Structure formats: C-alpha cells, structure tokens
Amino acid sequence: MSKILIRGAKVLGGEAQDVLIDGETIAEVGTGLSAEGAEVVEAAGKVLLPGLVDLHTHLREPGREDSETVLTGTRAAATGGYTAVFAMANTFPVADTAGVVEQVYRLGQEHGYCDVQPIGAVTVGLEGRKLAELGAMHESAAGVTVFSDDGKCVDDAVIMRRALEYVKAFGGVVAQHAQEPRLTEGAQMNEGVVSAELGLGGWPAVAEESIIARDVLLAEHVGSRVHICHLSTAGSVEIVRWAKSRGIDVTAEVTPHHLLLTDELVRTYNPVYKVNPPLRTERDVHALRAALADGTIDIVATDHAPHPHEDKDCEWAAAAMGMVGLETALSVVQETMVDTGLLDWAGVADRMSFKPAQIGQATGHGRPVSAGEPANLTLVDTEYRGQVDPAGFASRSRNTPYEGRELPGRVTHTWLRGKATLVDGKLT
Incomplete structure (x- = not known):
C-alpha cells in the first residue's frame, strides 16, 4: 500500500x-x-484527530432502505470524520438474532467507508417481554458487546435486571433508552412553558430521570455495566453524577442537537425539530454542556436517525421523530464546546473517539495518534x-x-x- x-x-x-x-x-x-x-x-x-466513533447510529438496513442503507450511512459517517459506527437494532427484521447482526456486520465490511459494529436488541422484537439471543449475538462473527432496544425503553425492571446479569458474563453493556412509556403517552415535545402555550402533549423530564435512577441502582445491585442513551435533562445529569460518585459502572452520552437546540424551536411547528427524547430547555442545554466538559457525560453520540421526506414533511403530530447527525456532529461540538472554551480538541478526541471506542470495545479505534x-x-x-x-x-x-x-x-x-x-x- x-x-x-x-x-x-x-x-x-x-x-x-x-x-x-x-x-x-x-x-x-x-x-x-x-x-x-x-x-x-x-x-x-x-x-488531526483519531477517527471518530459513534456509539449510536441508525443505518435502517435491513427493512427501511428508503431512509438509509449501510452504504449511504457509512458514506455519511466518513464525510463527518467517523471511522466506526455502532448500528442500532431497530431494523426490520429487528437485530435480535445472530443472523441479522451478521448481515449488518458483513454489509459494513463490503462497503468499506467505515467499520460497522451492530448493536443487538435486548428483547425479542423490541417488545420488552423476552430476552433476545444475547449470547448467540456475542458469539457470532459480529461479536456484539452492546445491546439496546433504542427507540423503546426496557421498562420492565425484571427484564432489565436479567439483561444486566447476562451481559456481565462476557463484559457487555446494556444501553438504555430512558423513557417511562406511561409517562409519555401522547407526548409530542418537552413538558414545560412552551408545550403549555402550544397545546402539545408534554414529555416530562421525570420520564427519563426515573428510568435512569432505577437502572443505575440495578447496575449497582448486579455489578454490571449500563450505558444511558441520549441523556437530555439537567436532572438526569445529577443522577448520573451521583451514581458515578458511588462507583456504579454507568456511562452516558449526549447528542449534538441536545447541546445546541432548545424547545423554543418547536414554536415553528416544523417537524424537523421533533425528536426522541425531545429538545429541552436552555437550562438543560447548559447543564448538558457542563456535564460533558467535566466528564459526567462520557461521550457525544449522534443518534443519527434518517427518515424519508414523506415521514417528516407532514403535520407535527404525524411526523416521525429523529434527525440526521453524522455529517454535522463535529461542527456542532466545535460550536457548543470548543468555541465556547468548554473543551479543547484533545477533549473532543476523548469524547468522540477514545471513550466511545472504549465503551463499545471497538478494536483498532479510539487509539492515540502515534507510531504503531x-x-x-x-x-x-x-x-x-x-x-x-x-x-x-x-x-x-x-x-x-x-x-x-x-x-x-x-x-x-x-x-x-x-x-x-x-x-x-x-x-x-
């Protein structure tokens, strides 16, 4: 070469x-x-940075190739500076078997724009009732170490405990989408002043915070690893900070859009701002930035969530939740964290390469820029x-x-x- x-x-x-x-x-x-x-x-x-690593990407293939494919998603990743992405399990069929995760893994190898590490579902069909084939996915060619029902919360405490116990045996991690479903029925945006004025169903911060509180206690009880996906509230920051002070093995991520955007943008009723978890308040944004700077939040993850035009260009209530983020993530982090003096570029490398590679056990990624x-x-x-x-x-x-x-x-x-x-x- x-x-x-x-x-x-x-x-x-x-x-x-x-x-x-x-x-x-x-x-x-x-x-x-x-x-x-x-x-x-x-x-x-x-x-010059080590290649970026995204612990939270939706590539949509198999099943929703109208939104994204492994090829187009990894091309977007390379454009944004990523050399490895972790592909979420909410595909069709769900990545809850060794066969599906191996399919995604091999597609990534074939296309070659970045490494693709599949994330396995925690439960069969993301239905929250029965554990998926965690061991078989780990032992497959894909070597899955991260498991998540992202898009849905593992809200059953018994199932969550069993998942934490299971992955402990091989050093895996459960990545939780923290959303108490009964507190968010019909929710359309962050619950607060803006939702009240607009008459949209409110999504309370406690729906996220209560699940995080439960899960860090479960992780402590089991002695296992839990990772919090797309943390979005000031209260969630405090819970994670408390858990870390107790020595609980918890890590957390924040998305670029939660570092920059607020629920005030929903006043436009533009569905491009509809996302799960929802855009929060300015107070939350400042708390998230401070937590990323001091290490309470470990990493930045994009939650790259592509949707076809027809799923977003419609009335707010009918629109799909999610935003694309791979190609803009580093720019948003520069604006919110570097240009504000909260992080230097070595800190960016830590939050967007070193630590996500460590959490996800991405071999060969998140390494120093040094000989060998x-x-x-x-x-x-x-x-x-x-x-x-x-x-x-x-x-x-x-x-x-x-x-x-x-x-x-x-x-x-x-x-x-x-x-x-x-x-x-x-x-x-």
Whole structure:
C-alpha cells in the first residue's frame, strides 16, 4: 500500500507535526518528516484527530432502505470524520438474532467507508417481554458487546435486571433508552412553558430521570455495566453524577442537537425539530454542556436517525421523530464546546473517539495518534465556516435541523486503516 505524509497538522489541536502513514499503520509522528514516493497532504493550520466513533447510529438496513442503507450511512459517517459506527437494532427484521447482526456486520465490511459494529436488541422484537439471543449475538462473527432496544425503553425492571446479569458474563453493556412509556403517552415535545402555550402533549423530564435512577441502582445491585442513551435533562445529569460518585459502572452520552437546540424551536411547528427524547430547555442545554466538559457525560453520540421526506414533511403530530447527525456532529461540538472554551480538541478526541471506542470495545479505534497505531484519522479545517446544505449530504435522508444554519469546521480528510475515504471533502 502507498505511503501518505500528513504535513504540519495540529495533532489533537497541539503543536504542528507531520504524520507518516505506511499501509494501514501510522509509521512515524514528528517534525520535518519525509518519505520517498509518499502522497503529501498539506495540513498546516488543520487539526488531526483519531477517527471518530459513534456509539449510536441508525443505518435502517435491513427493512427501511428508503431512509438509509449501510452504504449511504457509512458514506455519511466518513464525510463527518467517523471511522466506526455502532448500528442500532431497530431494523426490520429487528437485530435480535445472530443472523441479522451478521448481515449488518458483513454489509459494513463490503462497503468499506467505515467499520460497522451492530448493536443487538435486548428483547425479542423490541417488545420488552423476552430476552433476545444475547449470547448467540456475542458469539457470532459480529461479536456484539452492546445491546439496546433504542427507540423503546426496557421498562420492565425484571427484564432489565436479567439483561444486566447476562451481559456481565462476557463484559457487555446494556444501553438504555430512558423513557417511562406511561409517562409519555401522547407526548409530542418537552413538558414545560412552551408545550403549555402550544397545546402539545408534554414529555416530562421525570420520564427519563426515573428510568435512569432505577437502572443505575440495578447496575449497582448486579455489578454490571449500563450505558444511558441520549441523556437530555439537567436532572438526569445529577443522577448520573451521583451514581458515578458511588462507583456504579454507568456511562452516558449526549447528542449534538441536545447541546445546541432548545424547545423554543418547536414554536415553528416544523417537524424537523421533533425528536426522541425531545429538545429541552436552555437550562438543560447548559447543564448538558457542563456535564460533558467535566466528564459526567462520557461521550457525544449522534443518534443519527434518517427518515424519508414523506415521514417528516407532514403535520407535527404525524411526523416521525429523529434527525440526521453524522455529517454535522463535529461542527456542532466545535460550536457548543470548543468555541465556547468548554473543551479543547484533545477533549473532543476523548469524547468522540477514545471513550466511545472504549465503551463499545471497538478494536483498532479510539487509539492515540502515534507510531504503531492503526491509521484511523480525521483531518479538520477548524477555521472554516459555512451554511449547512442538506442537498449535498451523503446520507439518503435530509431531515437535518441545521439547514441554512452557519456552523464552524469542516472535515477535509478521513482515513480508515490508511485508506482515504474522504479527500478534500469529497468521498473517494
């Protein structure tokens, strides 16, 4: 394989260095490097990060290829700087057997834009009544270690306890979609002043917080690992902070849109802002940013949720919940966390590469930018600012809340094991 010399990049936002890639591996990191015959990428002023890892992506295949496929979803991932994504189980059929997770895993291998690690369902059919084939999915070629009924909550405490006990045997983790279903029947948006004024069914913060409180106690009782998906309220932050102070093995994620957007946007009745969990208040947004900065929230995960045009371009009550996020995530994190001084680029690498790879056990990803490591890398032009144009998305869907909004930063190059998947902002 050819050699690539990345010249003058600010590695993790630090001093300018050269990085030499030889085949699938980083051969050398230093200054004044040269290599005969190497392809040179001039990266002065740009930031070089380890390839991003998303612990929460919906690729929709099999079953909803009108929304997204493994091919289009991984192309979107590469565009956003990701070298690995974890694919949620709410497909059709549900990824609750070894056969389905192996299908998704192999599709990812075939397309080659990023690594795809399937997430297995916790319960059969996401119905919450019977544990799925957790052991068989773990022992399959896909080697599943993360299990989630995301889109639905594992609301039965006995089932949740059994799942935590089961995955403990092989070091797995249950990723919970924290939503008490009886408290959110008919809910359309965050419960508060705006929902009262608009007359839309309210989605109370306690519906999320009560499940998180229960599950961290279950995890403590069992001695197992629990991960909280798309944490969205200030109260949830405090529960996770308390649980960590007790030594409970809990991790949590926040989405880019919950770091930036608030329920005030729902006043437009534009269904692009309809998402699960809902956009919360400005107070919640500030609490989430602070928690991500201090490590209470471990990672940023996109919850990339593509939908076809007809599922979002309709009246609010009938619209599907969800937003695409792979191609804009890093820009939103730069705006909300880096440009505000809450995180430096090393902190971004930690929250968007190192820790999600660690939680999901993504082999070869989330590694330091140093000699001998796999060449999974992302180069970012942090000085760039531009308007979001979904017409140019690699994703099959266009349901972004940022259309026309100016955001900072642009991924220019992505390398997966030394192979360029994105060059000068264009997919290879």
